[in-house]
Structures are given as C-alpha cells and as structure tokens.
Amino acid sequence: MQALDEIKATVRLALWTLAWVVTLALAKFGPQRLWDTQQVASWAAVAVNFAVGIGWIVAFTRFLRVIDELQRKIMQDALAVTLGVGWVVGFAYVVVDAGELVARDVDIAVLPALMGVVFVIAFVVGRIRYR
Amino acid sequence: MKNRITDLRAEHGWTQADLAQRAGVSRQTINAIETGKFDPSLPLAFRLARLFDLKIEELFLDDQ
Numbered sequence: 508m509q510a511l512d513e514i515k516a517t518v519r520l521a522l523w524t525l526a527w528v529v530t531l532a533l534a535k536f537g538p539q540r541l542w543d544t545q546q547v548a549s550w551a552a553v554a555v556n557f558a559v560g561i562g563w564i565v566a567f568t569r570f571l572r573v574i575d576e577l578q579r580k581i582m583q584d585a586l587a588v589t590l591g592v593g594w595v596v597g598f599a600y601v602v603v604d605a606g607e608l609v610a611r612d613v614d615i616a617v618l619p620a621l622m623g624v625v626f627v628i629a630f631v632v633g634r635i636r637y638r
Numbered sequence: 639m640k641n642r643i644t645d646l647r648a649e650h651g652w653t654q655a656d657l658a659q660r661a662g663v664s665r666q667t668i669n670a671i672e673t674g675k676f677d678p679s680l681p682l683a684f685r686l687a688r689l690f691d692l693k694i695e696e697l698f699l700d701d702q
Contacts, residue, residue, distance in 0.1 A: 510662075576679050577667035637670040 516566075516573040523559070523566040530556040581633035588629040593622045640699040644672045646690045661685050 533541075534552040542548040571579055597618055603609055647657050654672070658665040663682065670676035671686075678686065687694040 575664045575667055576682060577670055577676055578664065580676070634666075637666060637675055 512573050513575070516570040520563075520566045520570045523563040526559050527556070527563045530559045577637060581630065581637060584633050585626050585629035589622050589626040592625045593618065596621065639677050640674065640701045641671065641697055642699070643668070643686065643690075643697065646692075646697070647672075650690070657686075657689070660689055 530552070534549070534556045537552050538544045538549045571582060574582070600613065600618075604612070643657070647654070652660075654668045655665045658668045661668070661682065662685070667676065667678075667682075671678050683694055683698060687697045690697060
C-alpha cells in the first residue's frame with residue numbers, strides 16, 4: 508500500500524514537473540515564436556505557468572509526506588543545503604552588485620539553475636551516505 | 639542507537655528486502671537502521687518491534 512502511494516505521488520510529481528517545464532518554456536519562448544509579443548497572451552502564459560507552479564509545490568509537499576522516512580530525510584537534507592546555498596549566494600550577489608564590484612550583470616536565471624544543480628548533488632551525496 | 643535487527647532478521651530467515659516489505663519501508667532504510675546510520679521514527683520502531691514480537695526496548699538499545 509505504501510509502495511503504491513509512493514508510486515502514485517511520484518508519478519503526480521513527475522507530471523506536475525513536466526507541466527511546469529512546458530508552461531515555463533511557453534512563457535519564455537512564446538512571445539518571440541508563437542504570438543509576436545502580444546502582451547495579453549504573454550501575461551496569460553505567465554499566469555498559467557504560475558498556477559502550474561503552485562500545483563507543482565502542492566504535489567511536492569504531498570510527495571514528501573508519502574515517501575519512506577529515510578528518503579524524506581535525504582530529500583530534506585538536500586533541500587536544506589539548496590536553500591542555504593540559494594540564500595548565501597543570492598545575498599552575496601546582491602551585496603556585490605550593490606557595491607558595483609562586478610563589471611557586468613549576471614542573468615537572474617543562473618541562481619535557480621545553480622540551486623537545481625546543488626539539489627541534485629546534495630541528493631546524490633545523501634543517497635550514497637545512507638547506502 | 640544500537641539494535642538487534644540484523645541478528646533477529648537472520649533468525650527469521652528474512653532478507654533486508656523481506657523485512658522492508660513487512661515494515662512498509664525501503665530496503666535502503668532497513669540497511670541504514672541496521673548499520674546505525676539512521677535512527678527510525680517511533681512509529682517505525684514500534685512496527686519493527688511488533689514484527690519480531692518484542693518490546694521496543696528489547697530491539698533498540700540506548701548506547702549513551
């Protein structure tokens with residue numbers, strides 16, 4: 508029963524993740540390639556991506572509640588490291604940027620991408636640690 | 639926290655996967671508990687003790 512619940516929650520999370528990625532791509536590339544920078548369509552795409560993002564968050568919290576307790580610990584440890592890195596690097600960049608210490612602006616998308624990489628590494632390290 | 643799970647599991651002729659299935663957790667969780675890398679939650683500790691027909695303090699030993 509537990510295994511079945513875990514599979515269901517994992518599939519739901521995978522589908523929400525896929526939906527979020529697709530709507531994000533639509534919001535990012537749609538204005539240039541699909542609807543020629545019409546503001547209404549662009550705002551609608553962003554709204555859909557935001558709504559799907561909320562669904563993804565809900566699916567992720569449900570997934571965390573259902574999974575095996577060791578897997579939950581590994582996941583929570585990885586999330587803690589990711590949040591820490593996001594905060595530390597994010598605020599360090601704010602200070603560096605405010606002090607005009609870097610010559611050119613860094614794309615804001617670098618931060619969530621970095622957090623994604625950190626999460627994957629921390630998750631793999633956790634899996635190895637409790638192997 | 640030390641425990642007697644490895645010995646008791648062997649006495650019952652169960653693999654880690656067998657015990658994991660009976661306790662409703664992953665094999666990795668059973669392995670991590672046996673090697674002392676992970677302390678189970680109270681509900682899981684009770685479930686494991688019940689599977690071996692023991693009291694929780696007979697299965698888990700306070701090493702402090």
